[in-house]
Amino acid sequence: MTLRRLSHFSRSRAALVALSFLTGACLSIPERRVVDQWLYCEECLTTMPAQEPSELRAVERLHWRAVSLLSHTLLGPTPRQRGALDSMLARDYYLIREYRAMGLSPAGIRIDSAQFVSRYDEGMVAALQKRAALALWQIGTPSARAAIRYALKRDVLRTTPLRPDVRLLLDTLNARRSP
Amino acid sequence: MRGRVLQTLAVISAATLVGCPSDDDVSLPVPTITAVEVIPEAVQLGPGIEFFTLHARAIDQWGFKLPAVFTWIPTGGASIESQNGDTAVFKTGGATGDLTVEVRVGTLADVASIYVTAPGVNADIATSLSEPEPAGAMFRGLVSGNCRVLNEVVAFLGGGVLGYLDGQANPTCGAFGLVAQVGMRLHTETPTWNGGRQEIAGGNAPPEVVKVQVWTSEPITPALKAMVDGELDLVNAILRTNRAGFTVDRDPTLHESSMTPIPAECSGPEYKTDPAWMVSGTGAFPDDALVIFYTSSVTGGNGLFSRRGLTCRPNVILINSSDHVPSTLVHEIGHAMGLVEPWGLTWGHTNQWAGMRASQNIMWDAASTRIHLTLGQVFRMHKDWRSWIVPDGLGVDCGCRPYQGGSGGCPMLTADFRMAPPPLPPVACTSVSP
Ligand SMILES: [Zn+2]
Numbered sequence: 001m002t003l004r005r006l007s008h009f010s011r012s013r014a015a016l017v018a019l020s021f022l023t024g025a026c027l028s029i030p031e032r033r034v035v036d037q038w039l040y041c042e043e044c045l046t047t048m049p050a051q052e053p054s055e056l057r058a059v060e061r062l063h064w065r066a067v068s069l070l071s072h073t074l075l076g077p078t079p080r081q082r083g084a085l086d087s088m089l090a091r092d093y094y095l096i097r098e099y100r101a102m103g104l105s106p107a108g109i110r111i112d113s114a115q116f117v118s119r120y121d122e123g124m125v126a127a128l129q130k131r132a133a134l135a136l137w138q139i140g141t142p143s144a145r146a147a148i149r150y151a152l153k154r155d156v157l158r159t160t161p162l163r164p165d166v167r168l169l170l171d172t173l174n175a176r177r178s179p
Numbered sequence: 180m181r182g183r184v185l186q187t188l189a190v191i192s193a194a195t196l197v198g199c200p201s202d203d204d205v206s207l208p209v210p211t212i213t214a215v216e217v218i219p220e221a222v223q224l225g226p227g228i229e230f231f232t233l234h235a236r237a238i239d240q241w242g243f244k245l246p247a248v249f250t251w252i253p254t255g256g257a258s259i260e261s262q263n264g265d266t267a268v269f270k271t272g273g274a275t276g277d278l279t280v281e282v283r284v285g286t287l288a289d290v291a292s293i294y295v296t297a298p299g300v301n302a303d304i305a306t307s308l309s310e311p312e313p314a315g316a317m318f319r320g321l322v323s324g325n326c327r328v329l330n331e332v333v334a335f336l337g338g339g340v341l342g343y344l345d346g347q348a349n350p351t352c353g354a355f356g357l358v359a360q361v362g363m364r365l366h367t368e369t370p371t372w373n374g375g376r377q378e379i380a381g382g383n384a385p386p387e388v389v390k391v392q393v394w395t396s397e398p399i400t401p402a403l404k405a406m407v408d409g410e411l412d413l414v415n416a417i418l419r420t421n422r423a424g425f426t427v428d429r430d431p432t433l434h435e436s437s438m439t440p441i442p443a444e445c446s447g448p449e450y451k452t453d454p455a456w457m458v459s460g461t462g463a464f465p466d467d468a469l470v471i472f473y474t475s476s477v478t479g480g481n482g483l484f485s486r487r488g489l490t491c492r493p494n495v496i497l498i499n500s501s502d503h504v505p506s507t508l509v510h511e512i513g514h515a516m517g518l519v520e521p522w523g524l525t526w527g528h529t530n531q532w533a534g535m536r537a538s539q540n541i542m543w544d545a546a547s548t549r550i551h552l553t554l555g556q557v558f559r560m561h562k563d564w565r566s567w568i569v570p571d572g573l574g575v576d577c578g579c580r581p582y583q584g585g586s587g588g589c590p591m592l593t594a595d596f597r598m599a600p601p602p603l604p605p606v607a608c609t610s611v612s613p
Contacts, residue, residue, distance in 0.1 A: 040545035042487045042510060043526070053484070084547075091548040092505040096409050098246045099416035106429050107408040119406055123502040124546065127485070134484055165501065169483070 027062065027069060034058045035069055039081075039131045059135045067139060071147035073132035076160060077125055085124055089117050126163040133170055140178025148174050212245055214238040217282045217291040229273070233291055235265050235282040252281040257293065271295050387424065389568060390468035391431040396475050397500060399433050407433065407473070414509045417541060421552040424561055425568065427469065427512070436472070466494070469515060469567070471508065473500040487546070490514035492611075493567040504546040513542050513552075517559050517566030520579035520592075521608030532581065532593060555592040562589065565611060579610040 027035065037055045038044070044053035059066050072078050077085060093116045100109045133151070136144040152170050155162045162170065218234045237247035251259050251267045255278035260268040269280060271293070278293040393407055415426045477486040477499040487503040488511045490496050496511040518527035528544040529537040541549045542556070560566050564574025578585020581592040 037530070037545065040547065042507060042544050042546065043489055044484065044486060044544075056484075088504065088546060088548050091550075092413055095416045095550065096412045096505075099412050099419070102246070104415065104419070105408070105412045107405075107412060111405075111409065115402075115405075116409065119402070120504055123499075124504065127487070127502040131484065172483075 027065060031062055031065070032069065034062060035066055035135075038135060039073065039128055056135060056138060060138045063139055064141050064143065067136065067141060067144045067147065070132045070136050070139075070144070071150075074129055074136065074147055074151045075154070077128055081128060085121065086117075089120055093117070122163065126166050129162070129166045130169050133166070133173055137173040137176070137178050145174075145178065211239060212237045212247055212284055212287065213240045215247075215249075215282055215284045215287040215289045217280070217289040229271050230260065230268055231271070231293060232266060232268050233280055233282070235267075235284075235289070237284050237287075247284045250283040252283065254279045254281070255293075269293075387426075387568070389425050389427050391428045391471060392434065392465065392468045393431050393471045393473070394434045394436045395473040395500070396436050397473065399435050403473075404433060410505055410508045413505050414512060417506075417509050417550050417552075420550065421557065423552060423557050468494070469512065470495045471498060472496065473498045475500055492519070506541065506546075506549045509541050510544075510549060513556070513560075515567045517563045517569070518542050518556055519565055519611055520577075521581070522579060522611040524608055553593055555589070558589055559592065579608040 038053070038059045041053065041055045044055050059070075069078070073081065090113075093111070093113050096116075097109070097111055099105060100107065100111065129151075133148055136147050148170055151160075151162070152167070152174060154160045155167055155170075214237075216236045216238060218236065233251070235247075235249045235251075237245045237249075239245050247265075249262075249265060249267070251262065251269075253259055253269055255276075256272035256274040257269050257278045257280065258272060260270045262268075267282075271278065275295045278295065280291045280293060281288050282291075391411070395403060395407075397403060411427055411429055411431075415429065417423075418426050472495065474497055477489050477497045478484075485499055485502060488496065488498045488507040490511045492515070494515055496508070496515060498507055498511070514527055520527055525531050526544075527542050529540040529542045530544050531537075532540075537543060538545070538547050539549060539551045540556075541552055543549050559577050561569065562575050563569060563577040564571075565577075566574065575589065576585045577589035577592075583591065
């Protein structure tokens with residue numbers, strides 16, 4: 001990949017974007033927590049009745065620095081996110097199984113871990129992608145908007161098919177100007 | 180067009196190539212017991228009191244409670260009387276002074292110090308009960324004679340007193356009065372200690388079973404039923420582990436809603452009589468059951484993002500069926516049970532709490548492993564007027580500040596076992612309206 005081939009893209013801007021990744025796109029742990037708060041929030045209503053959750057506004061304030069993590073998230077969970085989702089589901093599964101083993105549930109003991117995980121996993125991954133896309137759209141830098149287009153492109157090429165609701169949101173965001 | 184694709188690829192590959200190593204630390208989900216705790220860690224027994232009860236908890240690497248088989252080792256002449264799960268009842272053997280009881284799981288152990296007061300010495304209120312079933316109850320107030328008011332008292336009927344005994348009974352009072360509330364039942368009797376056994380006569384009650392109605396916008400399939408079953412079991416497992424004093428009905432009828440679409444937001448305080456909220460053939464939602472609605476979307480403020488769940492006070496819970504986690508339901512039940520303050524700021528969420536294992540609390544507002552409730556939270560669920568299970572007019576006002584108890588004299592919201600509440604300044608807040 002060489003910058004010389006980017007005919008429609010200002011060379012200096014490309015260099016700036018690349019430089020931004022090289023010089024500090026990695027978020028500090030507290031900053032990563034800010035992104036996590038938005039990606040995982042349940043109700044996201046810390047500013048109700050305001051239109052936009054403050055969790056999202058906090059990510060916006062990280063601006064281009066959050067783009068790398070959000071772009072990765074948009075393409076599917078990062079290893080850390082995958083680990084966190086798996087850990088949470090395994091823990092909840094374990095609790096239910098132990099509770100049933102004590103004979104306290106009318107549902108009986110049987111609970112299939114693979115079925116349990118798959119029941120929630122798809123929705124959780126789709127939600128991560130939608131939250132990431134929304135944050136990228138709000139940030140609105142060229143690289144953030146490019147990440148949305150790239151995810152759509154991969155979907156069209158069927159390399160990573162998106163859930164229909166994720167695709168719909170990405171199409172909507174891609175067609176709208178960032179605020 | 181080609182340039183735009185290349186530009187996209189350049190950006191993404193730059194991001195991919197550089198990456199952020201700090202985002203790759205994968206933790207594997209293998210819960211193992213790393214500590215054992217005995218509760219309470221110290222017991223003072225009044226003169227002539229022979230029996231006391233202890234609990235144990237096995238804690239994993241994340242601080243969560245895990246089921247375990249406990250071995251109890253009493254010393255100083257004490258002996259084990261009975262054991263049931265995490266609870267054991269001991270007999271002092273008549274000695275006075277210091278005793279210890281050790282609890283073990285494998286090589287891990289913790290020790291409780293027991294002090295038996297000699298006859299004639301004023302004693303603290305006894306700190307144990309003996310039913311093994313982990314029911315819960317809140318006790319506060321002292322209604323008879325000139326006895327001192329017991330303020331922060333959280334007692335758990337059955338399974339032993341785990342909580343706060345912040346006041347002392349005046350030894351000249353003899354019997355002392357208690358107002359006990361177990362779920363929706365209010366016990367106003369004046370119980371007495373039962374012999375030397377430290378039980379409250381007439382006060383024992385099993386956990387209140389809260390009625391539940393489940394509605395779904397999707398066809399009821401075995402898979403959907405299994406999901407609802409699992410989530411209700413998770414709710415009850417968490418309530419039981421925290422001795423919350425209530426459980427949810429585990430055999431609710433599943434109703435398929437003909438209403439399309441189900442409202443994706445709480446439509447104001449009138450939602451219960453709003454036609455949009457009424458389900459055909461049923462009229463308005465009942466007041467005497469928690470209504471849990473699995474619906475295809477719970478939208479956010481700008482319509483572009485969705486919530487996992489939402490509680491429409493007091494008793495209607497919306498769960499986003501296309502994106503929620505197993506613990507979303509227990510979190511929303513926390514809101515219905517009054518964990519909503521400071522209203523407009525953190526909405527009962529623990530995200531701003533200092534320390535306190537906040538992310539493991541069921542009121543953490545994010546998909547995480549949520550299992551914990553503090554004593555302060557359990558107290559509010561039973562006593563605060565904001566809680567749906569507290570009958571109208573019977574609740575106290577615990578206020579809206581996490582680190583204060585309000586005019587109801589409640590323990591701090593953050594008050595918990597073996598954890599000193601953080602000494603933080605009061606925060607300004609506005610309360611939810613009745
Ligand atoms: Zn919440």
